[in-house]
Amino acid sequence: MITIDVRRWTTLGQDRFISLIRSRPEDLLDQLDLLCVDSDATEMVTHNGAPVSMEILPTIKRRLDLARHLDGLFGPKLPLATHVGDVRLWNWLSAAWMRALVAGSGKDLQKAMGVEDERWVLASNILRYHRHLVSSPYFAYAANREDPKKAMCLLATDVLAPGEVVERIAGKRSLSTGAVCHLATLLYYDATSGALRPGHTSKPGNPKMFSYFFSQIDLTVDYEGVGVDELLKLLPSNFGRWVKLALVDRAKELATGVG
Amino acid sequence: MAKVEFNYTGRVQLLPTEVYASFRLDGDDQVLTLKWTFSHYSFPKTSKVIVEVESPGTTDVRRLDLGALGDGDRSATERFPRLRNPELIRLRVKVVENVDVLPMIRGVLDGIYPLDESDNSKSKSILKIVRDDELGVPWQLRFEEIPVLYLTGRRDLFVYLKESSREFNPTVLPEIVSQIFEWLALGDHDFDDEILGQWVIFFEALGCEPGFLETSRTRTDDEVEDVGSRGVRLSEEFARRFELVESLAGGSDEGGGA
Numbered sequence: 435m436i437t438i439d440v441r442r443w444t445t446l447g448q449d450r451f452i453s454l455i456r457s458r459p460e461d462l463l464d465q466l467d468l469l470c471v472d473s474d475a476t477e478m479v480t481h482n483g484a485p486v487s488m489e490i491l492p493t494i495k496r497r498l499d500l501a502r503h504l505d506g507l508f509g510p511k512l513p514l515a516t517h518v519g520d521v522r523l524w525n526w527l528s529a530a531w532m533r534a535l536v537a538g539s540g541k542d543l544q545k546a547m548g549v550e551d552e553r554w555v556l557a558s559n560i561l562r563y564h565r566h567l568v569s570s571p572y573f574a575y576a577a578n579r580e581d582p583k584k585a586m587c588l589l590a591t592d593v594l595a596p597g598e599v600v601e602r603i604a605g606k607r608s609l610s611t612g613a614v615c616h617l618a619t620l621l622y623y624d625a626t627s628g629a630l631r632p633g634h635t636s637k638p639g640n641p642k643m644f645s646y647f648f649s650q651i652d653l654t655v656d657y658e659g660v661g662v663d664e665l666l667k668l669l670p671s672n673f674g675r676w677v678k679l680a681l682v683d684r685a686k687e688l689a690t691g692v693g
Numbered sequence: 694m695a696k697v698e699f700n701y702t703g704r705v706q707l708l709p710t711e712v713y714a715s716f717r718l719d720g721d722d723q724v725l726t727l728k729w730t731f732s733h734y735s736f737p738k739t740s741k742v743i744v745e746v747e748s749p750g751t752t753d754v755r756r757l758d759l760g761a762l763g764d765g766d767r768s769a770t771e772r773f774p775r776l777r778n779p780e781l782i783r784l785r786v787k788v789v790e791n792v793d794v795l796p797m798i799r800g801v802l803d804g805i806y807p808l809d810e811s812d813n814s815k816s817k818s819i820l821k822i823v824r825d826d827e828l829g830v831p832w833q834l835r836f837e838e839i840p841v842l843y844l845t846g847r848r849d850l851f852v853y854l855k856e857s858s859r860e861f862n863p864t865v866l867p868e869i870v871s872q873i874f875e876w877l878a879l880g881d882h883d884f885d886d887e888i889l890g891q892w893v894i895f896f897e898a899l900g901c902e903p904g905f906l907e908t909s910r911t912r913t914d915d916e917v918e919d920v921g922s923r924g925v926r927l928s929e930e931f932a933r934r935f936e937l938v939e940s941l942a943g944g945s946d947e948g949g950g951a
Contacts, residue, residue, distance in 0.1 A: 445827065516721060660795065
């Protein structure tokens with residue numbers, strides 16, 4: 435574990451960071467380590483005039499763990515709460531966390547980085563915004579802060595391999611929060627194993643179809659205002675195999691008092 | 694061919710003139726004021742007014758339940774944690790009636806851009822202007838759901854470009870007008886969106902053939918070329934009406950005479 439003072443990119447730092455992500459030199463991690471503390475490339479983020487410290491934990495692999503960890507600084511009334519929309523801070527965090535995340539993945543650097551730049555560079559575009567590996571788990575967690583367990587479909591996977599459910603559910607505002615997100619969790623997440631259900635990406639009733647279904651009824655039904663039990667009844671029969679499993683998990687939730 | 698829509702549910706398309714929305718930032722919060730006049734519709738009094746506040750370019754969203762519709766004309770003020778892109782918020786207003794347990798949308802209006810109460814501009818432009826501290830060029834037009842003009846925040850240029858520079862508008866706006874026209878004419882858009890609807894009115898006022906922008910998006914190569922030519926002509930008409938060349942020349946004359 436290392437403890438760092440949180441910074442954000444300056445304009446120069448942001449440009450150099452993006453350039454490094456695009457060019458991907460072999461010594462990328464070493465270059466980023468230097469850039470992350472470069473006084474021209476970064477500026478200190480302060481709270482009440484004091485630096486804000488963050489622990490970088492190499493043991494973190496899962497999106498839920500990263501989200502919880504970040505919530506310790508970005509949560510309501512906490513030192514970074516007012517910086518939650520700061521793109522240059524999130525991109526600096528990408529660089530600061532990259533070494534630990536890559537090491538934790540057990541993959542080589544190029545494979546761990548993935549193909550798309552937006553995994554590390556936060557895009558100001560609704561179609562790609564949710565693909566940022568460091569901010570996306572936190573935004574999913576924060577959007578379901580009342581009970582993050584209901585958002586496990588967005589938090590169960592590895593930080594470096596978010597997967598199909600995150601792509602389909604986190605990428606749409608109306609699906610990524612509240613009862614609809616809870617519904618996706620019941621369908622695709624196995625609360626017993628703590629992982630997404632095997633085969634969840636295969637048709638019928640996969641996350642892509644889930645997204646299409648809600649797009650279809652969006653003009654007619656205010657589905658964001660419907661409780662999860664009613665939403666389960668609303669799903670068409672091609673979701674049947676997932677609904678059966680979801681009902682079992684939902685019964686367990688109700689037995690333990692989850693609303 | 695004009696777009697044909699079927700409406701099997703009897704859902705009412707609410708009008709932008711029936712909703713007034715404004716917002717202000719207050720510390721970590723955002724305060725939204727909404728007034729609506731729906732009394733001339735026959736919505737049940739027990740219907741609810743629901744507002745979804747979205748932050749374009751991000752996945753951030755807030756859902757506000759403004760309570761029962763009642764007589765149909767009312768206002769409400771809601772405070773909520775500010776969104777990640779607070780100056781660009783966009784609203785979707787729904788009138789919702791519970792049928793059995795299912796909330797059916799009886800009326801809807803998408804794409805409302807509330808006025809920023811802190812914006813002291815004399816007129817409210819249909820062109821959203823936003824500061825981007827990372828922007829490496831003086832300005833950039835981006836098309837997400839609506840056209841947004843981004844001005845760089847580097848070297849304190851944002852306020853200068855937006856409010857002080859006498860050269861910026863005359864030199865840049867004609868090109869922006871042309872680009873927006875091409876984007877509207879060649880893309881597939883939701884013209885029920887308040888801002889896009891206003892752009893259509895704007896271009897028709899400049900001489901664009903009525904209905905041209907809302908026709909089918911499938912265009913041949915020749916038609917695409919024609920769109921480019923029309924864009925240039927409309928841009929020239931815009932410059933002529935607002936005497937942009939003259940305003941630049943005037944500045945130049947003054948400069949020469951000083």
